[in-house]
Amino acid sequence: MTAVAEAAELVSGTTHRPVRDPHAPAPRPLATLGKPTAEDSFRNWGSLAGAAALAWLLCERLLPLPGVAWFLVVWFLFSVVLGALVALMRGGVPDMVDMVARRVILWAFLLIVGALASVIGFVFLRGWHPLVHLNFWTDDMAGVGPKDGMDKGGVLHAIVGSLIELGIGLAITVPLGIGTAVFMNEIGGRFAAVVRTVVEAMTALPSIVAGLFIYTVWLLALGQQRSGFAASLAIAVMMLPIIARASDVVLRVVPGNLREASLALGSSRWKTVWHVVLPTARPGLATAVILGLARGVGETSPVLLTSGAANALTLDPLKLMSSLPLYIFTLVRSGEPASIDRGFGGAAALLLLVLTLFIAARLIARPQSAKPRRRPIRGTASFARRLIVLNRATHTVGPVDLNQETSS
Amino acid sequence: MTILRTEVLPSSRPDVDQRPRKISRKPSGVDAVFAHSSRAVGATVLVITGGVGLFLALQAIPTLRDYGTSFFTEEQWSPDTNQIGIAGVLVGTVSVALVAMFFAFPLALASALYISEYAPAKLKPTLVSMIDLMAAVPSIVYGLWGFFLVMPHAGQVAVGIQKLLGWIPIFRVTTIDASGAVVTADPHAAVVDATRYVSSAFCAGIAVSMMVMPMACAVMRQVFSQTPPGEKEAALALGSTHWGMIRAVVLPFGRGGIIGGTMLGLGRALGETIAVVLIVSPAFDIKPRILEIGTATVSSLIAARFGEATAAQLSALLAAGLVLFLLTFVVNTLAALIVARSRSGAGADA
Known part of the structure; x- marks a missing residue:
């Protein structure tokens, strides 16, 4: 052992550097380190x-x-x-x-x-x-009495009603919500600050008040009938601030240097938003929309005030229309044991719907690479790909192979 | 419009125009369309959302004209005698929300700490998804759960609480005896009158707590997870136990998130409708006895009474909705301010 031999020659009172033994085995961390004994x-x-x-x-x-x-x-x-x-x-x-x-x-x-x-x-x-009865999924409640067995009637009209109401609600809220978020982040200015303040304040609006607003304005003041469309409006009023605010948060964390790189390559602001900002934020935006959707599908109070209850399947949103929460609520309130069981069946269907939306949100939020969500935004390779796409789209700068520089 | 001037450099080519070019920041072409259209979208959203708020505020005026200040002091909501006030439902709203927070706060804090500090790293994403899923479960499902599964047991617990703590006024339960007088219910009786102990603010609060717990937990967990690892390791290296590290580093760092998350949950609890409608039996007097049957919240009042209301009563309902909205708004704004001002809130967007 050379180390020991050298150590014997140490002179007291002087400083020696420790000698490293080249033949010693590499130090190994203790296997039990950090584990309970x-x-x-x-x-x-x-x-x-x-x-x-x-x-x-x-x-x-x-x-x-x-x-x-x-x-x-x-x-x-x-x-x-x-x-x-x-x-x-x-x-x-x-x-x-x-x-x-x-x-x-x-x-x-x-x-x-x-x-x-x-x-x-x-x-x-x-x-x-x-x-477990198949007709529960394929039938509506038209002509079904409260004491009829489970082999009659079903939840189809409520599911279809929920989907139609949500579809119309989404058609209103998604363009407006994401558009507002883009406006607040990309255009900015004093007016955007006002919009942001009001939108954030309105996220506090209780859902029942949104329903009451549509009930008073749409049904009473404008004299419209109760309908699926009125319910969609109520859901839209409730979801709009939620989706706008969530998208705002998502767009705010898009790194500024992506925008700057795109602008520095000479693209217009619109191209920057469309080809850089929105694609970067896409998983986050999808999550925002789907979580708003999950909230909207389960809220009973706005539809309770506005949609009326129909027992038959209808595809026309201007007629009375049932939806899952309303279906559950009316059946459970009726007090008849068979109806309550049916209501629980509806609740299970609603849970399945929410679960599906939720899993969809998770899958979209975690794209192909299966990375955890909190990773630093994208790799350089994907950044380079986006810049090249941008380059082709704008033709402002000659073809530059960014891959060669960034992949190293 | 700002005009930037560039320095004129001498050019060797006399045929090139040597005046500095004008640089304008004003959007042109597609950009101008983009700027204007997105501004229009912003304005639309402002009109819609602001319109709701403005409309509610305008509805308060006829209400105050019709019912005066008694709108805020009157307990009963009896459209037949046109006696209308929100004192009773406001007390009910606050008591349901406070019961909900009493259960939700410790559970949210503990599960946020568990997920961020104690859980094995492999399990963490699953647990986070689980809490998010819990937040996505519709409120009517929690209402069914609270009404059919929890309420019978909650009634027994309420009897027990009255046995132990019945001398505190809020845990008193009254009943009406044979002569029609209101007396304290006897929890020690051979056959306890169970109907007096259900459909109460206590039962509704349990169901609502399940709704607000995941919200509060999500905010707290997010803030805890931003604790600087260096400070945590420093505490451990100085010989602290796990809990000592949490108390000395994680909790002080996350204080803003704890308060903010709790208040966000409170804001949601105040506005919760359908679970409360399912569980409570409506009663409109000021009743600080949370274990006793019967209470009402502003939102359950609206859900129950919108159909039979006259125009004046409808605007009174809207005014009640406005009061609820303002209450929620103040709580939410305070929560957002607290989260944003705290040291940990820099990147936290609840």
């Missing part, structure tokens, strides 16, 4: 198991507290107390506080997960009976 795991799981045993003893043998709910509550309390005791024995008060906080936070989170699971599970369980 066996003892830690034992304390953790042991106190949980002990708490479960104590809770069982207390609930089933000592006190008259039967049922899963009491067991979970007592288990939670004992797991905090036991965990605290074990931690106190090991490391003192700071460790005890750490363990209590960890246990409380974990249990609170599990409570949330349980609540969400119970919401979804409960709706599908109660709605299962109508859901």
Whole structure:
């Protein structure tokens, strides 16, 4: 060992640089680094198991507290107390506080997960009976009495109504919402500041007030009939500020140097917006629209005031039209057990619709590369591709191979 | 219009015009069309959204003329006797929202901390999606859940709370005895009158809390995730426990997000309609007893009474809607200000 031999020659009182042994094996990080030791795991799981045993003893043998709910509550309390005791024995008060906080936070989170699971599970369980009948998906409620069995009637008219109302609502809100966001970000100025202030203020508008507004103006003052179109207007009034604001936030994070690069290549502002800003922000914009949509499809109060309820399938938005939330609401309020079951079937259909929209939003937000969403905006390669497209579109600068420079 | 002048450089070619060219920032061609049309879109949206607000504000004038200040002090909403006021429903709105926040705040804080600090890194995106999904579940579904699944149990819990804390006025539950007098309900009776303990602000608040929890949680989590890792590592390197690090670094850094997220949730809770309509049985007196049957919020009032209203009462309903809108607006604006002013709010857009 040369290192040891050299170390023997060290003279006290002078400074020596440490000698590196070229033959020594490369240092390896400790495999257990950052992981709990066996003892830690034992304390953790042991106190949980002990708490479960104590809770069982207390609930089933000592006190008259039967049922899963009491067991979970007592288990939670004992797991905090036991965990605290074990931690106190090991490391003192700071460790005890750490363990209590960890246990409380974990249990609170599990409570949330349980609540969400119970919401979804409960709706599908109660709605299962109508859901398994095929006619539920292909039939409407025309001529179906409140006491008729599940082999009659269905939810088709409500689904179609919801989709038509949302479609019209979207046709109004998407161009206006995204257009406003573009205006606020790309044109700017004092007027844009006013628009932004008002739009942000109107996101606070409760959905029922949006419905009441359309009810008063469209139905009473202008004398129109209750219809699917009125409901679309109410949904649009409710969604417009939400979508405009969300798109504004999305456009604001488009990096300025992308815009500047495009402008520096000589393209017009319109081309910059159309070929650089909007494509860059596309996943975010899609998410904004779809989340606004998920909000719009589930809101009952605007349609409650404006659309009226129809039992038959109709494709004409100027007639009375049912929609999923309204369908559920009227059936559940009727109090008839069969109708309530049907209402739960409708709720399950609504949940499926929202789930589909939600998954679509996730898929669009995470494009082909399957990168997590928070990545720094795009790679240089995609930036270069966009500039080349821009170049071809504007013909202001001669052909430059940007790939060669940026890919290195 | 700004005209920029460039320096004139000597040119070797006398045939080239040597005057500086004019540079204008005024958009021309397609750009002018783009600028004007997008300005028009902005103006349209301003007219629509501002129109709603203006319309609501104008509706308050005839209401004040018809009902005077008693609109704000009268408890009852009885169109038959034309006695109309929003004092009762305002108290109901605030009590439902406060019950909702009582449950939603600790749960939102804990789950935001769990997702950002405790959860395994591989699970994190899934958990974030789960909370987002929870925010997307329609309110009528939470209403069904609250009415059919939670309310019977919540009624039993309410009996228990009255047993323990019935001496506090807000947990008192009254009932009407055989002689017709209003007395305190007896939670120790052999057969407890369960109907007095359901359809209350407490039950509605539980369902509403499920709606606002994910919103508040999302804002908090976003802010927590921006905590500078250097500061967290510094706390750990100084020997802090995990919780000590959270208390010393994450929570102070995220304070703005905690307050802002909570207030955003509160704003949503104030305006929630359909779950409340499903759960509560309407009652329009000022009732600070949250466990007792019967309450009403501004939005449930509108949903229940718009059909039978006369023109004056309709404008009174709209004025009630305006009050609700202003309440929500103030809460939301404060929330946005708090999030934006805090140290962590620089990039956070709730």
